[in-house]
């Protein structure tokens with residue numbers, strides 16, 4: 001059975017959700033349309049905003065990579081260059097299906113950030129894109145600094161990635177004899193190669209932006225999740241809490257109660273005494289859920305016969321952002 005786009009409860013196609021009453025027709029239509037398009041065309045539609053930027057970056061990666069082998073990566077071992085081009089190109093392309101696969105959970109996470117607080121809020125897509133870009137540029141600068149400042153790093157990279165430049169006269173001059181400009185010139189091909197590989201990070205950032213655009217389009221067609229519909233969220237959590245707390249007591253069937261033919265009788269369900277609920281306080285939790293406080297008037301043992309409410313019980317009910325109860329705590333009686 002499909003899952004309600006509002007509360008995640010299973011629902012019957014064509015029927016409103018039994019739990020939250022939401023109409024899932026827009027959601028059904030969206031899935032039907034995506035299925036009719038087929039995986040390839042659906043992916044192409046996902047790529048439409050920003051002119052398919054991640055694939056454009058993959059194309060640039062391939063073109064720049066082929067050019068880079070000639071210049072500016074002169075001196076870098078050819079198999080290193082080919083490996084870098086292949087991995088960067090494939091990495092850029094793969095960011096698209098990776099984000100597409102997560103498109104629905106990305107939308108949920110983004111919408112949840114509107115009601116989350118503190119650390120639970122996490123980072124938005126815009127911030128993640130910015131961080132990826134800044135970290136990427138930082139890594140290029142760090143690589144360049146290491147290659148210029150540290151002879152050990154340079155020797156290691158030279159051994160791993162550079163063609164053997166030893167001439168008949170001897171090896172390349174030692175570090176002390178090189179000026180700052182010479183060191184930069186020497187490190188330039190490797191720094192360019194490092195910078196080139198980070199194109200994958202930019203492709204990933206742009207794929208996240210596509211995911212954000214997809215979420216926006218979907219949100220125009222379907223009702224918002226229940227954590228953004230506070231009145232509905234409160235209504236359902238109250239109903240579920242009353243049901244949980246006033247659940248009928250199921251009596252166990254003992255051997256003596258078995259029917260003469262050996263069949264077990266259906267367990268007896270004894271309704272609890274009716275209770276009066278007064279919902280007192282409501283607050284949102286850091287994770288986007290809800291916490292409700294209820295004063296429940298239950299008949300005391302002594303008052304059962306005289307229709308007299310004698311006991312107040314305070315319940316604190318917590319539910320997750322999808323209105324599923326996670327905790328019912330009995331605070332105290334008065």
Ligand SMILES: [Zn+2]
Nearest residue numbers: 004007017020
């Ligand atoms: Zn629902």
